[in-house]
Amino acid sequence: MASSAFELAEFLPYRIAVLSERISRRLSLIYGAEAGITVAEWRVMVHLARCREVSVREIHNCVNLDKPRVSRAVSRLTEAGLVAKTGSATDQRLLSISLTEEGQGLLARILPPARAYERRLLQALSPEEQATLSTIMEKLHQVMDTDPDARPRSRLDLPRDAAE
Amino acid sequence: MASSAFELAEFLPYRIAVLSERISRRLSLIYGAEAGITVAEWRVMVHLARCREVSVREIHNCVNLDKPRVSRAVSRLTEAGLVAKTGSATDQRLLSISLTEEGQGLLARILPPARAYERRLLQALSPEEQATLSTIMEKLHQVMDTDPDARPRSRLDLPRDAAE
DNA sequence: TGACATTTGTTGCATTTGCAACGATACCAG
DNA sequence: CTGGTATCGTTGCAAATGCAACAAATGTCA
Numbered sequence: 001m002a003s004s005a006f007e008l009a010e011f012l013p014y015r016i017a018v019l020s021e022r023i024s025r026r027l028s029l030i031y032g033a034e035a036g037i038t039v040a041e042w043r044v045m046v047h048l049a050r051c052r053e054v055s056v057r058e059i060h061n062c063v064n065l066d067k068p069r070v071s072r073a074v075s076r077l078t079e080a081g082l083v084a085k086t087g088s089a090t091d092q093r094l095l096s097i098s099l100t101e102e103g104q105g106l107l108a109r110i111l112p113p114a115r116a117y118e119r120r121l122l123q124a125l126s127p128e129e130q131a132t133l134s135t136i137m138e139k140l141h142q143v144m145d146t147d148p149d150a151r152p153r154s155r156l157d158l159p160r161d162a163a164e
Numbered sequence: 165m166a167s168s169a170f171e172l173a174e175f176l177p178y179r180i181a182v183l184s185e186r187i188s189r190r191l192s193l194i195y196g197a198e199a200g201i202t203v204a205e206w207r208v209m210v211h212l213a214r215c216r217e218v219s220v221r222e223i224h225n226c227v228n229l230d231k232p233r234v235s236r237a238v239s240r241l242t243e244a245g246l247v248a249k250t251g252s253a254t255d256q257r258l259l260s261i262s263l264t265e266e267g268q269g270l271l272a273r274i275l276p277p278a279r280a281y282e283r284r285l286l287q288a289l290s291p292e293e294q295a296t297l298s299t300i301m302e303k304l305h306q307v308m309d310t311d312p313d314a315r316p317r318s319r320l321d322l323p324r325d326a327a328e
Numbered sequence: 329t330g331a332c333a334t335t336t337g338t339t340g341c342a343t344t345t346g347c348a349a350c351g352a353t354a355c356c357a358g
Numbered sequence: 359c360t361g362g363t364a365t366c367g368t369t370g371c372a373a374a375t376g377c378a379a380c381a382a383a384t385g386t387c388a
Contacts, residue, residue: 006275008210008227009320012282013187018228018321019301020184023177026314038344046172056367063172064182066346071368093353093366111170118176124303132296137183139288150190156173157182202374220337230376235338257336257383 027117031110035080040065040073045082045107048099055094062156082106134159191281195274199244204229204237209246209271212263219258226320246270298323 008014024039031037037045043063048054051062060070074097077083082103088094099107122130138159144150172178188203195201201209207227212218215226224234238261241247246267252258263271286294302323308314 006210006213006279008207008214010324011210011278012285013191014207015301015321016180016184017188019304020180021228022308022315022317023304024181026308026311027177029313040344043172043178046170046175049170050172057365064185067367068346068369069344072344075368091354091366095367114175115170121176121304121307124307125300129296129300129303132293133300136289136293136297137179139293140183140187140285143285143288144186144190147190149193151186153182153186157179160174204374221335231337232339232377233375236374239338255336255384259337 023121027114030113030117034110035106037106037110038073040069041077042110044070044073044077045099045103046111048083048097049104049107049111053096053098055088055097057094059097061154064154064157077103187285191278194277194281198274199270201270201274202237204233205241206274208234208237208241209263209267210275212247212261212267213271213275217260217262219252219261221258223261225318228318228321241267 028039031042043065044059047059047063051058056067056070056074059065060067074083074085078085082100084098084100086096088096125133141153145153192203195206207229208223211223211227215222220231220234220238223229224231238247238249242249246264248262248264250260252260289297305317309317
């Protein structure tokens, strides 16, 4: 009974969720206003900017979206002319997905304000705090890495070594 | 073109979202397995444990869920017998929502493992890191507090003073 | 009092989500 | 080869979500 002073507002998972939702929602104004881009589409496009030609599965493994979500995001982007789907020559099952000229143009307009907003967030933190935040997030991930019931982390979300 | 080395995996909003989703999903196994409770229902119940009798609007303002979501969560919980809805006597518009005996019982079973999981996460961090994490999250919130385009923060998510 | 604005909770509706099942292609063992 | 298995992308479907519209109750001000 004494343990009943449970404060949701102090519960770590809740606090992280609230912060995350708030930031995501604010950020989606940036890429949602410029074009009717959703979070899934945003992630797909950003990933394509780095990995020129990838399959659905690659994207799925890299940007924390399940397969159907990637598939539908790619379909919408293809309809919008922002992305090109080509069947791979070597493996008929695979798709080769890439940004079109238009997609690159859109991303070029969206990326700067998105980065600016990230900078705005980071500037509120001291360099030490920024470093500590990375450490903390990595440690929390590691707790879940050793937890068989937690969903595995995607390869790209593992910490970067210096030698990359 | 030189600015194209944009790494989604290093983008702060993305990193926070991934961590948050991973934790939320893991946590939902705890209160999802015990009873078919969703995140919204979980938040409503936890809030009710603290504030005995509240309206939909109160909950909506406190636990970061929009009104329809609260309304439907309360309906589901009422159907399940975990929550009681009574019309307020003084103001016919308001509802007086509270946990039933059964709801209290369920919460009593769910809360300990949920807190245990939080502890497991926190134990991965040093006391200094825990304090820094709070500082960091508060600073990020403050950036958005001064941003007219960001969604306002709910009252209960403001930092606690010592005098509480 | 009576017209008008506000607040409260609910509902409609289009969209998104998550999971499982599915056809199609590629791989592999005998 | 050939039958079985694994992988890839898509689709079905039930549930959840977000936003706006809504009816009912209250407040306000002439």
